[in-house]
Amino acid sequence: MKKILAIIFIAAVSLINAQNLKLIVNNYSTTFDFHGTLSAHNFGGGCYPYVTTNSPAMVVVPADANMNNGNELVYANFKDQYLNSLYPNANWVVQLSATTQTVRAWNHASIAPGGVISANTKWSSSQFQMYYAGTSTPEPSFSGLIGEPQDPCTGASSNISTPYGDVEWFNITTGNVDYSYLQIY
Amino acid sequence: MKKTILLIAFAVVGLISCNNEGAAVNTVSSMKTPQMENFDKAFKSLGDPQNRPTEEEKKRNTSELSDRRKALLVPASKDLILSTGVTEAELTRKTGGDMSQIIVWATQIYMKKSDEIRKNIKAEN
Numbered sequence: 001m002k003k004i005l006a007i008i009f010i011a012a013v014s015l016i017n018a019q020n021l022k023l024i025v026n027n028y029s030t031t032f033d034f035h036g037t038l039s040a041h042n043f044g045g046g047c048y049p050y051v052t053t054n055s056p057a058m059v060v061v062p063a064d065a066n067m068n069n070g071n072e073l074v075y076a077n078f079k080d081q082y083l084n085s086l087y088p089n090a091n092w093v094v095q096l097s098a099t100t101q102t103v104r105a106w107n108h109a110s111i112a113p114g115g116v117i118s119a120n121t122k123w124s125s126s127q128f129q130m131y132y133a134g135t136s137t138p139e140p141s142f143s144g145l146i147g148e149p150q151d152p153c154t155g156a157s158s159n160i161s162t163p164y165g166d167v168e169w170f171n172i173t174t175g176n177v178d179y180s181y182l183q184i185y
Numbered sequence: 186m187k188k189t190i191l192l193i194a195f196a197v198v199g200l201i202s203c204n205n206e207g208a209a210v211n212t213v214s215s216m217k218t219p220q221m222e223n224f225d226k227a228f229k230s231l232g233d234p235q236n237r238p239t240e241e242e243k244k245r246n247t248s249e250l251s252d253r254r255k256a257l258l259v260p261a262s263k264d265l266i267l268s269t270g271v272t273e274a275e276l277t278r279k280t281g282g283d284m285s286q287i288i289v290w291a292t293q294i295y296m297k298k299s300d301e302i303r304k305n306i307k308a309e310n
Contacts, residue, residue, distance in 0.1 A: 070213025174285035185232030
């Protein structure tokens with residue numbers, strides 16, 4: 001009974017706090033394609049749910065794909081990204097704890113917008129590797145874990161500088177709106 | 186003589202229609218308003234050397250874009266909002282001059298317009 005009450009409580013709180021979130025990836029590099037995972041997790045105590053792209057390949061945002069030419073990546077939530085984004089991700093790896101992991105299709109009810117998982121996660125990070133544009137040749141020095149800084153759930157940095165280019169993660173927030181930007185220069 | 190003129194006229198009409206063929210191929214970037222283009226440029230300018238985060242900004246334990254860098258996005262954001270017919274007074278009243286609110290509002294307009302452009306392109310093809 002207590003458990004059910006707790007779940008109802010969490011669900012109610014989530015609905016009240018329903019946030020308008022977006023993840024936007026702008027690749028301004030003209031030399032490198034971005035290959036990476038995109039993750040969201042719970043920031044309200046503990047790290048779970050923890051949700052990551054599973055495409056099965058990486059999400060690829062080609063060189064010079066950004067807002068300037070309308071080719072930026074925009075993910076509003078786990079579901080709508082498949083319908084509206086230029087870079088649809090078919091499956092998500094959903095972790096509800098450190099030991100439970102499930103692969104869910106983009107349209108699975110459990111990750112739908114407004115649901116408990118969607119309402120309790122926020123875009124957090126990306127494990128990425130840059131590749132020479134249009135090739136399968138990675139640049140080993142141009143890679144990393146970018147995301148929210150000082151996040152014990154990921155350990156990501158919000159700035160990565162290399163001789164080949166720079167990557168940064170930042171947010172613009174106001175009220176219940178939170179836009180996360182991953183920009184590659 | 187008449188025949189020649191007619192022939193030339195047909196040739197000209199032909200050339201013009203071919204020209205229109207080319208013009209019908211629209212891309213998202215070619216259909217953006219100047220205000221949208223400036224908004225894009227503002228985001229890209231965050232990567233310019235003088236606009237990159239300073240050491241101090243990097244050390245903060247938040248990923249919120251610093252006020253210094255938000256200020257770089259505000260003029261283009263305002264122009265984009267005003268281009269939709271919103272008045273300066275309305276903008277001030279609704280945002281209270283808060284930079285985040287101005288940028289987020291502009292972003293929402295931007296995304297809606299981009300979606301419309303994409304839909305128009307799809308409908309044309």
